[in-house]
Amino acid sequence: MILDTQPIETSGRFDPANGTAKSVVTSDATRDVTRSPMVPTSELRPSHGKSSRRLSREESDALGRELDAIRAEVLADLGERDVAHIRAVMKASGAAAIAGRTLLHFGIDPVTFVLGTSALGVAKILENMEIGHNVMHGQYDWTGDPALRGAAYEWDIVCPGDDWRSSHNYEHHTFTNILGKDRDIGYQFLRVADEQPWEMRHLAQPVTALALAVFFEWGVGMHDLRVAETTRGEQSVAELWRRSGPFLAKAGWQVAKDYVVFPLIAGPNAPRVLAGNVLANVARNLWTFSVIFCGHFPEGVRVYTEEETKDESRGEWYVRQINGSANLDGSRWMHLMTGHLSHQIEHHLFPDLPAARYPEIAPRVRAICERYGQVYATGSLPAQLADVAKRIVRLSWPRRGKRAPSAAAA
Amino acid sequence: MLSTIERRLSATLRDARRTAARRFLVDRQTGLWRSELAWLGVRSRDHARITAVLDETPDTRTLVLEPPRGWVPHRPGQWTRVEIELAGVRTSRCYSLSSAPHDPELRITVKRVPNGRVSGRLHALRAGDALRISPAEGQFVLPTHPARLLLLSGGSGITPMRAMWRALLESDAADVVIVHHARTRADVIFGAELDALAKRRGFRVVVRLDDEHARPGEGGFDEGALRTAVPDLFAGSAGSAADLEEREVFVCGPPAMMQRVEAMGLPRLHVERFAAMPRPAADPDATEVLVTLGGRASPSGRTLPARTDGTLLDQLEAAGERPASGCRMGLCRTCSCLKRSGTVRHAISGAISDAPDEIIQLCVSVPCTDVELGPIVQAAVHSAMPHERAAERTLDPREKLARRSTQKVDPR
Ligand SMILES: Cc1cc2nc3c(=O)[nH]c(=O)nc-3n(C[C@H](O)[C@H](O)[C@H](O)COP(=O)(O)OP(=O)(O)OC[C@H]3O[C@@H](n4cnc5c(N)ncnc54)[C@H](O)[C@@H]3O)c2cc1C
Ligand code: FES
Numbered sequence: 001m002i003l004d005t006q007p008i009e010t011s012g013r014f015d016p017a018n019g020t021a022k023s024v025v026t027s028d029a030t031r032d033v034t035r036s037p038m039v040p041t042s043e044l045r046p047s048h049g050k051s052s053r054r055l056s057r058e059e060s061d062a063l064g065r066e067l068d069a070i071r072a073e074v075l076a077d078l079g080e081r082d083v084a085h086i087r088a089v090m091k092a093s094g095a096a097a098i099a100g101r102t103l104l105h106f107g108i109d110p111v112t113f114v115l116g117t118s119a120l121g122v123a124k125i126l127e128n129m130e131i132g133h134n135v136m137h138g139q140y141d142w143t144g145d146p147a148l149r150g151a152a153y154e155w156d157i158v159c160p161g162d163d164w165r166s167s168h169n170y171e172h173h174t175f176t177n178i179l180g181k182d183r184d185i186g187y188q189f190l191r192v193a194d195e196q197p198w199e200m201r202h203l204a205q206p207v208t209a210l211a212l213a214v215f216f217e218w219g220v221g222m223h224d225l226r227v228a229e230t231t232r233g234e235q236s237v238a239e240l241w242r243r244s245g246p247f248l249a250k251a252g253w254q255v256a257k258d259y260v261v262f263p264l265i266a267g268p269n270a271p272r273v274l275a276g277n278v279l280a281n282v283a284r285n286l287w288t289f290s291v292i293f294c295g296h297f298p299e300g301v302r303v304y305t306e307e308e309t310k311d312e313s314r315g316e317w318y319v320r321q322i323n324g325s326a327n328l329d330g331s332r333w334m335h336l337m338t339g340h341l342s343h344q345i346e347h348h349l350f351p352d353l354p355a356a357r358y359p360e361i362a363p364r365v366r367a368i369c370e371r372y373g374q375v376y377a378t379g380s381l382p383a384q385l386a387d388v389a390k391r392i393v394r395l396s397w398p399r400r401g402k403r404a405p406s407a408a409a410a
Numbered sequence: 411m412l413s414t415i416e417r418r419l420s421a422t423l424r425d426a427r428r429t430a431a432r433r434f435l436v437d438r439q440t441g442l443w444r445s446e447l448a449w450l451g452v453r454s455r456d457h458a459r460i461t462a463v464l465d466e467t468p469d470t471r472t473l474v475l476e477p478p479r480g481w482v483p484h485r486p487g488q489w490t491r492v493e494i495e496l497a498g499v500r501t502s503r504c505y506s507l508s509s510a511p512h513d514p515e516l517r518i519t520v521k522r523v524p525n526g527r528v529s530g531r532l533h534a535l536r537a538g539d540a541l542r543i544s545p546a547e548g549q550f551v552l553p554t555h556p557a558r559l560l561l562l563s564g565g566s567g568i569t570p571m572r573a574m575w576r577a578l579l580e581s582d583a584a585d586v587v588i589v590h591h592a593r594t595r596a597d598v599i600f601g602a603e604l605d606a607l608a609k610r611r612g613f614r615v616v617v618r619l620d621d622e623h624a625r626p627g628e629g630g631f632d633e634g635a636l637r638t639a640v641p642d643l644f645a646g647s648a649g650s651a652a653d654l655e656e657r658e659v660f661v662c663g664p665p666a667m668m669q670r671v672e673a674m675g676l677p678r679l680h681v682e683r684f685a686a687m688p689r690p691a692a693d694p695d696a697t698e699v700l701v702t703l704g705g706r707a708s709p710s711g712r713t714l715p716a717r718t719d720g721t722l723l724d725q726l727e728a729a730g731e732r733p734a735s736g737c738r739m740g741l742c743r744t745c746s747c748l749k750r751s752g753t754v755r756h757a758i759s760g761a762i763s764d765a766p767d768e769i770i771q772l773c774v775s776v777p778c779t780d781v782e783l784g785p786i787v788q789a790a791v792h793s794a795m796p797h798e799r800a801a802e803r804t805l806d807p808r809e810k811l812a813r814r815s816t817q818k819v820d821p822r
Binding site: 078079080081082083084090091094097098142143144145147154156253256257261 | 432433434435438439441442443495497498499500501
């Protein structure tokens with residue numbers, strides 16, 4: 001992968017003359033923060049009675065250095081343990097898939113149907129979350145194992161890996177929660193932040209959100225086609241067609257696999273296998289939808305404008321990641337089944353560290369957030385999901401929404 | 411005609427089968443369970459299994475291997491890349507095959523170097539363990555019709571020679587001189603075999619030992635040692651050139667020995683290097699030049715100072731770059747890179763590259779002038795660091811698009 005490796009140091013101004021960053025840190029980290037150059041245009045919404053303190057650039061950069069230290073520590077410690085973990089999960093997922101399909105294909109009773117469908121669902125969830133998502137982030141590139149190579153991994157959903165790598169790894173993780181730049185905010189058709197302009201179609205969003213939950217992999221797959229942009233005339237139909245190619249190919253294979261070939265080779269059991277595959281995929285869709293919506297859209301997670309992130313330093317980038325994400329509480333198994341996206345905050349800070357490391361560093365990240373007065377949003381899955389649901393319903397009405405500048409301009 | 415169609419058809423079918431296996435995730439499953447299947451006796455395409463471990467000397471062992479499925483027989487003298495996992499990271503080293511192509515099993519013979527990561531691990535392996543090995547490579551091979559040969563080796567450099575002499579035993583080559591150098595008798599690898607070989611017609615074996623033949627305080631192998639070992643090869647029969655000038659000479663040994671033999675200027679010399687030359691000491695006359703890295707996201711690229719007494723790879727790494735590299739001695743070409751302009755010297759051969767747009771290997775290229783490089787393939791390790799993405803923030807959309815396409819470049 002050819003990537004820029006120029007060091008952008010904390011608080012650094014990049015100096016192209018010698019290719020290094022010059023530190024502009026002042027020792028007075030506690031100076032009056034209200035004179036900070038970074039004044040958000042949107043107020044922080046209170047989260048559980050609290051909101052993040054506004055940090056000066058110097059404070060943000062000091063926070064960034066502490067996070068960099070954690071990152072360096074984990075990088076230096078990577079080894080056998082991480083590889084053993086991901087291989088064990090791969091085997092568990094592979095074994096569950098074989099077991100599930102075997103039960104579906106050869107069973108005739110309802111018990112094996114339920115067991116088989118569940119096993120297949122679990123296999124697909126693990127494959128998507130802990131394996132696919134994390135491997136495709138390049139979290140295991142350091143191993144040199146081709147089976148763990150982020151740039152080549154292809155996951156078991158209708159979304160082509162390459163589309164995901166550009167739309168998610170690059171756009172979403174770089175421009176996290178910046179209105180107008182992060183296309184993941186409401187996926188371009190849901191209104192999940194007050195700052196988004198209200199439109200008539202948002203009235204239907206409780207229903208469209210539910211539909212998205214059921215067909216989530218299709219939503220993810222079509223995300224990068226930019227259908228909404230095309231209907232608004234921002235993208236040509238030719239470009240839409242070009243972007244559709246890889247998606248249609250991938251989706252075709254997925255449909256052929258789960259809904260045509262596997263049922264057909266089951267012979268008389270075809271309807272049973274078809275039903276099991278549909279249910280396993282839908283279960284996986286509902287689960288990933290829930291986890292991902294809880295990661296960025298509960299109350300207390302804020303969005304940013306392009307203006308306020310224009311001259312962001314690396315430290316401020318970290319601060320935005322903290323305030324743009326929310327964690328989920330749960331057991332070890334819950335973390336595994338979410339692909340450790342239950343540690344959304346840690347994931348957004350360190351997207352390329354092996355995700356199984358997030359629970360280990362979480363207490364330290366949390367302590368840093370507390371020291372700097374940053375809200376470390378977290379809650380149980382049901383509570384956060386209820387929060388998200390309330391927000392989607394609330395924002396379907398124009399009531400509290402600000403009139404959008406874009407609407408005014410139009 | 412019919413056979414062409416048939417071949418095309420079968421190729422198409424094979425491709426279709428592979429694509430389907432990939433798309434149906436069947437290949438992933440087989441990959442997952444490969445080691446379990448190996449246990450059941452199923453051979454894999456890239457793993458060799460150790461069937462026996464033989465002690466050769468106190469620090470050298472031979473691993474006898476069952477070749478991977480579909481192994482293409484090597485040519486005597488070639489090497490294979492052995493890959494193992496060290497702390498989760500795949501690491502590979504080259505090892506000469508010490509068995510002849512017609513032998514039923516493959517062999518590599520490994521000397522444990524002090525603190526050696528891979529050689530140390532290989533010495534810990536047991537019969538039944540599996541190793542990933544690459545197809546055989548290398549140009550250090552016997553000529554198809556060998557006439558008169560001198561196989562000259564030092565220490566573990568004898569490993570490719572064994573493959574050669576075993577192949578020669580099968581042919582009817584009549585004149586093979588083997589000169590091997592070691593520190594002590596106990597350090598002679600394949601000692602018993604050399605003794606047996608000495609009795610064969612057409613073979614002549616001379617073993618030189620530091621502790622028996624060298625004068626105290628001296629050591630190592632040089633032209634003088636070779637003259638004492640095989641004086642007759644230096645004398646030509648009346649009016650003709652010395653015997654040595656007409657022999658195919660194969661040499662493999664420690665860097666110092668290789669350097670001395672190469673300095674003799676033999677016309678038919680074939681060399682194999684196991685280890686890079688010791689790094690040249692910092693040259694007080696070295697000057698500073700500028701290296702510009704091209705094809706980067708940042709419009710200006712990056713320019714950094716470098717010295718004329720170190721390789722580009724070392725210096726780029728010291729400057730915080732992470733170019734992909736493998737052998738670091740000019741073999742594997744992992745570090746290949748386009749040189750747009752400037753002059754570099756090959757660290758081993760001394761060859762000069764001064765034409766624009768030549769492919770150079772960073773690990774063996776020493777800059778002589780300012781150098782402008784093309785895009786550098788980055789090491790796979792930790793390539794997606796968030797600060798690199800943070801750097802992308804400030805790019806305008808056109809550059810973003812350009813980067814999106816470069817991000818997909820496959821490093822291999
Ligand atoms: C074409 C080719 C064929 C080879 N064939 C053989 C073979 O048949 N048998 C064999 O034993 N080796 C062979 N080698 C050398 C082998 O590839 C490794 O370099 C060697 O085993 C050391 O690897 P390591 O990981 O153990 O040491 P590393 O961990 O890489 O190095 C540890 C230390 O040992 C030093 N070192 C590295 N190599 C040597 C060496 N050869 N002698 C002394 N010190 C060294 C290093 O500079 C370093 O300080 C071959 C190399 C090449 C390029
Ligand atoms: S690193 Fe192998 S050729 Fe340079």
